[in-house]
Amino acid sequence: MRWLWPAAVLLLAALPLFPSLFGSYAVTLFTLIFFYGFLGQAWNIVGGFAGQLSAGHAAFLGIGAYTAALLSVEKGITPWVGMFVGGALAAALGTLIGFLGFRFGLRGFYFVLLTVAFAEICRIIASNTDTIGGAVGYYITFTGDPRQFQFQDARAYYYVALALMLAATGVVAWLARRRFGVYLIAIREDESASEALGVDTFRYKLLAMMLSSFLTGVGGAFYAFYLFSLQPGSVFGIPLSVEIIMRAIVGGAGTVLGPILGSFILSPLAELARLYFAQSGWHGAHLVAYGLLLIAVVLFLPEGAYPRLARLFRRRAPQTP
Amino acid sequence: MNLLETRGLSKHFGGVHAVAGLDLTLAEGEVVGLIGPNGAGKTTAFNLLSGFLAPDAGEIRFRGRSLLGLKPHTICRLGLARTFQIVRPFPRLSVVGALGRHPAAARARELARAVVERVGLGAKAAQPAAGLTLAERKRLELARALATEPALLLLDEVMAGLNPTEIATLVALIGDIHRGGVSILLIEHNMRAVMALSHRIVVLNFGEQVAEGPPDAIANHPRVIEAYLGEEYVHTAPSR
Numbered sequence: 001m002r003w004l005w006p007a008a009v010l011l012l013a014a015l016p017l018f019p020s021l022f023g024s025y026a027v028t029l030f031t032l033i034f035f036y037g038f039l040g041q042a043w044n045i046v047g048g049f050a051g052q053l054s055a056g057h058a059a060f061l062g063i064g065a066y067t068a069a070l071l072s073v074e075k076g077i078t079p080w081v082g083m084f085v086g087g088a089l090a091a092a093l094g095t096l097i098g099f100l101g102f103r104f105g106l107r108g109f110y111f112v113l114l115t116v117a118f119a120e121i122c123r124i125i126a127s128n129t130d131t132i133g134g135a136v137g138y139y140i141t142f143t144g145d146p147r148q149f150q151f152q153d154a155r156a157y158y159y160v161a162l163a164l165m166l167a168a169t170g171v172v173a174w175l176a177r178r179r180f181g182v183y184l185i186a187i188r189e190d191e192s193a194s195e196a197l198g199v200d201t202f203r204y205k206l207l208a209m210m211l212s213s214f215l216t217g218v219g220g221a222f223y224a225f226y227l228f229s230l231q232p233g234s235v236f237g238i239p240l241s242v243e244i245i246m247r248a249i250v251g252g253a254g255t256v257l258g259p260i261l262g263s264f265i266l267s268p269l270a271e272l273a274r275l276y277f278a279q280s281g282w283h284g285a286h287l288v289a290y291g292l293l294l295i296a297v298v299l300f301l302p303e304g305a306y307p308r309l310a311r312l313f314r315r316r317a318p319q320t321p
Numbered sequence: 322m323n324l325l326e327t328r329g330l331s332k333h334f335g336g337v338h339a340v341a342g343l344d345l346t347l348a349e350g351e352v353v354g355l356i357g358p359n360g361a362g363k364t365t366a367f368n369l370l371s372g373f374l375a376p377d378a379g380e381i382r383f384r385g386r387s388l389l390g391l392k393p394h395t396i397c398r399l400g401l402a403r404t405f406q407i408v409r410p411f412p413r414l415s416v417v418g419a420l421g422r423h424p425a426a427a428r429a430r431e432l433a434r435a436v437v438e439r440v441g442l443g444a445k446a447a448q449p450a451a452g453l454t455l456a457e458r459k460r461l462e463l464a465r466a467l468a469t470e471p472a473l474l475l476l477d478e479v480m481a482g483l484n485p486t487e488i489a490t491l492v493a494l495i496g497d498i499h500r501g502g503v504s505i506l507l508i509e510h511n512m513r514a515v516m517a518l519s520h521r522i523v524v525l526n527f528g529e530q531v532a533e534g535p536p537d538a539i540a541n542h543p544r545v546i547e548a549y550l551g552e553e554y555v556h557t558a559p560s561r
Binding site: 177178179182183186190192193194195196197198199200201202 | 371373392393394395397398402403405408416417418420421422424426429465466468469
């Protein structure tokens with residue numbers, strides 16, 4: 001811990017300088033690392049800290065993405081505002097899902113199913129609503145206007161993604177030290193005991209869900225204006241939810257730096273796998289690689305990479321009496 | 322005024338009347354032992370009092386206020402804390418309870434540390450809770466409940482699984498806590514502990530109260546011996 005934090009801070013401090021040092025592919029790769037790190041961090045609040053396994057976070061991303069895109073294209077409202085509208089709508093859905101799930105005491109697997117069901121409903125609705133492009137998807141015409149969140153220079157996306165990741169990590173680091181964070185961990189560890197200790201478990205789970213879905217919705221705006229096309233199957237799809245969860249689980253769910261580390265491990269892996277497998281015609285093979293990796297993580301690093309790394313550093317650091 | 326009072330408290334699961342018309346009172350500063358054979362309804366009664374179960378009928382009043390319809394966390398904030406038989410200890414456990422009274426994390430941590438110290442786990446405070454012995458875990462469970470600063474503490478079989486030495490020290494600790502101004506209702510199978518601690522003992526069988534009185538009277542009560550104590554008591558508790 002003692003060494004890891006300064007090392008992480010140093011690395012983070014150096015990140016803004018990277019684009020001027022590396023080529024455009026590296027910039028793209030880092031943008032993806034930051035963006036998925038951000039999404040993993042948002043999920044981490046409800047999934048990692050509160051221990052409520054949402055497998056439908058794509059729903060929040062999709063709502064944020066469609067909202068920001070539609071507001072920008074149809075109404076001319078800048079995505080810099082639209083991202084918060086999208087976040088708010090995503091939080092509204094998150095609140096509804098949370099209310100249903102927590103009010104009726106859905107735990108573990110049942111909560112997973114509930115969240116997946118809502119994401120699938122969103123996907124089906126989006127696929128069948130022609131005004132937002134239906135199954136074909138919704139396309140944004142590139143204008144290159146920064147006021148509409150469109151940038152000629154890929155480095156702008158790099159910085160926005162970095163800012164998102166740092167902001168979400170800041171939020172998580174802050175709440176982890178406060179009552180909110182302590183309560184969420186307590187709920188994850190033993191819900192009945194927390195309730196007996198005066199924790200309003202329903203309220204705190206719901207707050208965690210709201211915050212997490214809001215952030216994910218904000219991320220949706222970035223997704224829309226980074227890719228310029230939204231397909232219901234990909235923005236609301238289960239694979240995207242899995243991508244988000246994997247960042248946190250591989251890196252260490254319920255730790256402040258875990259999802260970031262997870263993204264640094266997985267995003268390049270996914271990108272390379274996609275590149276090489278797709279070139280040789282093995283579409284979707286990266287998902288197989290993911291599956292194998294997940295099995296490995298569950299077997300060998302059940303707490304994720306971050307706690308293991310932290311222990312490694314702690315062991316090397318001089319022992320304090 | 323009674324700190325805790327129940328009237329006709331009832332709960333059934335299907336055809337089983339786990340608690341049937343229980344009238345229980347506990348005065349401020351009192352220690353009451355709740356005993357009875359397995360399945361007599363003791364733990365169900367605790368779950369009703371702490372809000373984990375809703376009664377089918379009856380009334381619960383704590384400090385003159387009805388607890389019906391309140392969630393466990395609200396009941397805890399009102400000053401009624403409970404322990405669990407089976408606990409999964411996790412880090413910063415006692416901090417959680419303290420946070421209910423003291424939202425500032427630093428102050429809560431301080432209080433949690435003090436409470437951990439008080440139950441004699443000060444040296445173990447920095448250790449992961451998973452590495453504690455059973456006796457230490459019971460103390461931690463006690464610390465966790467105490468951190469909520471309760472007026473009434475419900476102790477659910479805190480002596481179970483402990484050896485006589487550990488029981489003796491835990492009895493002393495609970496006595497200390499009581500002298501510190503906390504009223505106590507305890508479920509206990511260990512007769513020596515319950516006799517030593519309680520001012521008054523209530524005996525349950527099949528969800529109903531079969532006897533009530535001071536420890537000495539209970540020990541010799543024919544219905545109690547018939548329902549619960551039997552030969553076991555003769556062996557475990559020498560005459561006092």
